[in-house]
Structures are given as C-alpha cells and as structure tokens.
Amino acid sequence: MTEHTRDDVATTPLVVAVDGPSGSGKSSVSKAVARRLGAAYLDTGAMYRAVAWHCLNEGVDLADADAVAAAAVAMELEQSTDPDVEAVRVGGTDVTEAIRGAEVTDTVSTVAVVIPVREELRRRQRETIAAAGRMVAEGRDITTVVAPDAHARVLLTASEAVRTARRSGQLAAAGEPGVDAGTLHRQVAGRDARDATVSTFDRPAEGVALVDSTELDFEQTVAAVLAAVEDQAGTPAVKGGRR
Numbered sequence: 001m002t003e004h005t006r007d008d009v010a011t012t013p014l015v016v017a018v019d020g021p022s023g024s025g026k027s028s029v030s031k032a033v034a035r036r037l038g039a040a041y042l043d044t045g046a047m048y049r050a051v052a053w054h055c056l057n058e059g060v061d062l063a064d065a066d067a068v069a070a071a072a073v074a075m076e077l078e079q080s081t082d083p084d085v086e087a088v089r090v091g092g093t094d095v096t097e098a099i100r101g102a103e104v105t106d107t108v109s110t111v112a113v114v115i116p117v118r119e120e121l122r123r124r125q126r127e128t129i130a131a132a133g134r135m136v137a138e139g140r141d142i143t144t145v146v147a148p149d150a151h152a153r154v155l156l157t158a159s160e161a162v163r164t165a166r167r168s169g170q171l172a173a174a175g176e177p178g179v180d181a182g183t184l185h186r187q188v189a190g191r192d193a194r195d196a197t198v199s200t201f202d203r204p205a206e207g208v209a210l211v212d213s214t215e216l217d218f219e220q221t222v223a224a225v226l227a228a229v230e231d232q233a234g235t236p237a238v239k240g241g242r243r
C-alpha cells in the first residue's frame with residue numbers, strides 16, 4: 001500500500017463508514033483505522049448507549065416509545081471524536097464508563113429500535129460527519145442509511161463463536177469475568193437479533209466491502225480495512241498516523 005505523510009492528506013475530505021454485529025471489532029478497528037488516516041472517529045453505538053443511560057437516569061418508562069423519543073431529542077450530548085480520547089457526557093455528566101455497564105448494555109437495544117430515536121441520532125450523526133471532514137464512523141446503519149455516499153464503506157464481520165470469545169476476553173481484561181460462555185453467547189446473539197430488526201448488518205449492501213476477521217488477528221484486520229478504503233476511495237494510508 002502506498003504510504004504518504006499525514007500532511008499529504010490531512011485536509012482531504014474522507015468519510016469511512018463501518019458497520020458490523022456486536023463484537024466484530026468495529027470500535028477498536030475503526031479507531032486504529034482513524035489514527036492511520038489522520039481522521040476523527042465517531043462511535044454511534046455510544047450515542048444509543050447515551051440515550052439508554054439518559055432514560056434510566058431520568059426514570060423514563062422504556063416501554064413508552066414516545067417518552068423515549070422525547071428524551072432522545074432533549075438529550076444534551078457531548079462526545080469526543082478523537083480516536084485516542086473516549087469521553088461521553090450527557091447534560092454535563094461524565095457517562096463514559098456508565099454507558100458500558102451491564103444495565104445500559106441490557107437496555108440499549110430497547111431504545112435503539114424506537115424509530116424516532118434513530119431519526120434524531122442519525123440527524124446528529126450526519127451533522128457530526130459533515131463538520132469533521134475526515135472521519136471514520138461506525139455502527140449498524142452507517143454504510144446503508146447514515147452515510148451511504150461515504151468515500152469508503154466496510155462491513156466488518158466475524159463468526160458468532162469468535163465474536164463471543166473476543167467479548168469474553170474483553171470482559172476478563174476489564175476485570176469483569178464470570179459470565180459463562182453460554183450466557184455471553186445468548187447475550188451477544190440476542191442483542192444482534194433485536195438490533196437486526198431495524199438495521200441490516202448481516203450482509204454487505206451493494207458497493208460495501210466485506211471484511212471477515214474470523215481468521216485474522218487485530219493488525220491483519222486493520223490492514224484489510226485500510227486496503228478496502230484505499231480500493232474504494234483511492235486514499236493512501238498515512239505513515240505514522242495520528243496518535
């Protein structure tokens with residue numbers, strides 16, 4: 001792959017859209033790709049998680065779709081788009097860690113399937129992408145709905161068994177072991193099944209490159225996504241990238 005210095009390309013607009021199921025590596029791989037491309041990074045899953053946290057914090061009835069939608073519209077959200085800084089604030093409260101907790105993870109799909117919530121977050125996502133100029137945005141509907149005209153679009157997948165094993169390793173590394181493999185598998189598959197009722201991320205839409213990381217390690221996966229970006233957008237990887 002051709003390598004250029006960051007200054008060669010830092011001002012060239014570039015939108016990279018990445019979708020995939022839970023545990024496919026979207027966030028970790030997209031952050032690494034953003035660094036290499038000198039681009040900003042948008043974690044759209046964190047936005048849905050922020051809505052779920054906000055509803056739980058405000059005591060919104062999650063069964064009341066109108067109330068959930070109103071909470072999403074009213075939510076004051078600040079989110080880092082630096083791939084090296086994970087920071088999410090709702091109404092001034094730092095929720096960076098709280099949105100990764102079990103309570104939010106268990107309820108996020110309930111808010112993510114409310115169509116007006118999706119419309120509100122998609123509006124914000126498009127604004128953020130347009131303002132950034134160079135950005136890697138990842139989620140479930142970025143390649144298909146949020147940014148179907150992105151310069152490069154990638155669907156990142158891995159087998160369900162590998163995704164479950166990676167999630168298990170991630171929990172253990174975070175000091176949160178204890179969920180048995182069967183339960184974890186049911187959680188991952190269950191969330192994907194609910195999320196799939198409103199987005200298509202089990203197969204690539206036309207023009208979307210498929211990267212299956214089942215047999216790839218992390219660096220190989222990053223390289224495969226960068227190759228797909230170069231192939232579609234003609235954009236070279238940035239030597240050294242942003243740190």
Ligand SMILES: Nc1ncnc2c1ncn2[C@@H]1O[C@H](COP(=O)(O)OP(=O)(O)OP(=O)(O)O)[C@@H](O)[C@H]1O
Binds near residue numbers: 024026170
């Ligand atoms: N190709 C790979 N090889 C090995 N491990 C990987 C690979 N890709 C990602 N991982 C690891 O798998 C775990 C899950 O990745 P990540 O959190 O990026 O997935 P995700 O798709 O964003 O998940 P979710 O949508 O549930 O938030 C992380 O620990 C990450 O480092």
Ligand SMILES: Nc1ccn([C@H]2C[C@H](O)[C@@H](COP(=O)(O)O)O2)c(=O)n1
Binds near residue numbers: 022044138139191
């Ligand atoms: N564009 C998106 C992004 C995320 N979601 C849903 C799917 C998940 O249940 C939840 C959290 O996402 P994660 O942090 O696990 O990537 O948000 C969605 O529907 N559309």
